[in-house]
Amino acid sequence: MNVQAWHLPWGKRSVPHAVLDIIRGCNITCNACYNLSPPCTKSLVQIEQDLDCLMKRRQLTSLSIVGGEPLLHPNLCEIIRRVKARGLHVELCTNGVLLDSRKLHELQAAGLDVVFLHIERGQQRSDMPTHPTREQLCALWEEKTILVGSHGLDVGLTMTASSDRLGEVKDIILFTLQSPHVNYLLVTLHRDVGSIDFIMGDLDSGMQGRHQKPLEQREDTLNTQIIWDYLSADLKLRPFAYLGSNVSLENVRWLSYLVGSVTAGQTAYHSLRASSFEKLFLFMSWIFGGRYPMYRKQSSVALLIELLLNGLTGGDLAGNLSFFMKAIKARKSTRTKRLLFQCPAEVGSDGRIIHCMNCPDAVVRKGKLVPVCISDRVRS
Numbered sequence: 001m002n003v004q005a006w007h008l009p010w011g012k013r014s015v016p017h018a019v020l021d022i023i024r025g026c027n028i029t030c031n032a033c034y035n036l037s038p039p040c041t042k043s044l045v046q047i048e049q050d051l052d053c054l055m056k057r058r059q060l061t062s063l064s065i066v067g068g069e070p071l072l073h074p075n076l077c078e079i080i081r082r083v084k085a086r087g088l089h090v091e092l093c094t095n096g097v098l099l100d101s102r103k104l105h106e107l108q109a110a111g112l113d114v115v116f117l118h119i120e121r122g123q124q125r126s127d128m129p130t131h132p133t134r135e136q137l138c139a140l141w142e143e144k145t146i147l148v149g150s151h152g153l154d155v156g157l158t159m160t161a162s163s164d165r166l167g168e169v170k171d172i173i174l175f176t177l178q179s180p181h182v183n184y185l186l187v188t189l190h191r192d193v194g195s196i197d198f199i200m201g202d203l204d205s206g207m208q209g210r211h212q213k214p215l216e217q218r219e220d221t222l223n224t225q226i227i228w229d230y231l232s233a234d235l236k237l238r239p240f241a242y243l244g245s246n247v248s249l250e251n252v253r254w255l256s257y258l259v260g261s262v263t264a265g266q267t268a269y270h271s272l273r274a275s276s277f278e279k280l281f282l283f284m285s286w287i288f289g290g291r292y293p294m295y296r297k298q299s300s301v302a303l304l305i306e307l308l309l310n311g312l313t314g315g316d317l318a319g320n321l322s323f324f325m326k327a328i329k330a331r332k333s334t335r336t337k338r339l340l341f342q343c344p345a346e347v348g349s350d351g352r353i354i355h356c357m358n359c360p361d362a363v364v365r366k367g368k369l370v371p372v373c374i375s376d377r378v379r380s
Helices: 046-058 076-084 101-110 135-151 163-178 224-235 277-289 300-314 317-329 372-377
Strands: 017-021 060-068 089-093 114-118 156-161 181-191 194-200 206-211 241-245 254-262 268-271 334-342 362-365 368-371
Touching: 017 046, 017 372, 046 076, 046 362, 046 368, 060 076, 076 101, 089 268, 101 135, 114 135, 114 181, 135 156, 135 163, 156 163, 163 181, 163 224, 163 254, 163 334, 181 224, 194 368, 194 372, 224 254, 254 317, 268 317, 277 300, 300 317, 300 334, 362 372, 368 372
Parallel strands: 017 060, 017 362, 060 089, 089 114, 114 156, 156 181, 181 334
Antiparallel strands: 194 206, 241 254, 254 268, 254 334, 362 368
């Protein structure tokens, strides 16, 4: 894969993000769910142990709380408070069915920073028809994102994509770019985790597994190259940064886009190309803070400054200036959108587990770090 983007400099210990898995069990069903273990709820003692392990192993600045459905955990707000007490930004990944104003007030008071809402076709849920139209899906996105944003929380959307759903990927990207409420989009490429018989090992020692089908017979073939080409051709978006795999830097598993967007009136957007400015910013953050930044609060002023500095240090100066003029005129409705496309870990032809380099979505399992997307298939 001819990679024309910035490979993020995260090392094994300097990866700024990890995942805290607090519960199994959910109040909806999803066609592509990779949670395969029976329902269970972690105690606060177990969660503290997981936090200790993560903090010891990585220089974190950000942590995602996942499940199952995290809102079903009776001590969710206390968990958020304990994560915040360790100086981390906190993201919550939820289907959003149980969210209401009272719950959002509690979550915000506990210190939550971002809510990622997983709402898509292929879900059986009480607040959406089984086979929703595009209009019904967009209406639920709008309803939930407005609700979350009204409580002072950052908002993201998530979905699982497959080769036959590229049109839906485009829909959710356009919704994200046009919405004054949504700042993040996480798209996970579908992999048939249920057909993995077992996985052994961990991120430190290496991982091996067995899949029921040979690599060439698997149907989950959507990859980051297809996403890259599709977004470039259809939406004129170029990637900002990426991560390769534990096998090769050119095996792109994690692809991110940094996009400026004007959400008022006629929507305008512009994707940034990484420049020396961003590379220096991360380097200085590591030198003086000992950690790489992950989460950044929304700021139209910061975006305007970055457009100029990025353009002057190797970015797309002409494109940046053109968008800068549009953003100046509509400053209050100018937003920074961060789009991420990730390919889950999978079993290679030789049984080796292929995953993102230094996996930024690692979770603790029996005191070891493993990719969250395959954690339910890892043998203890």
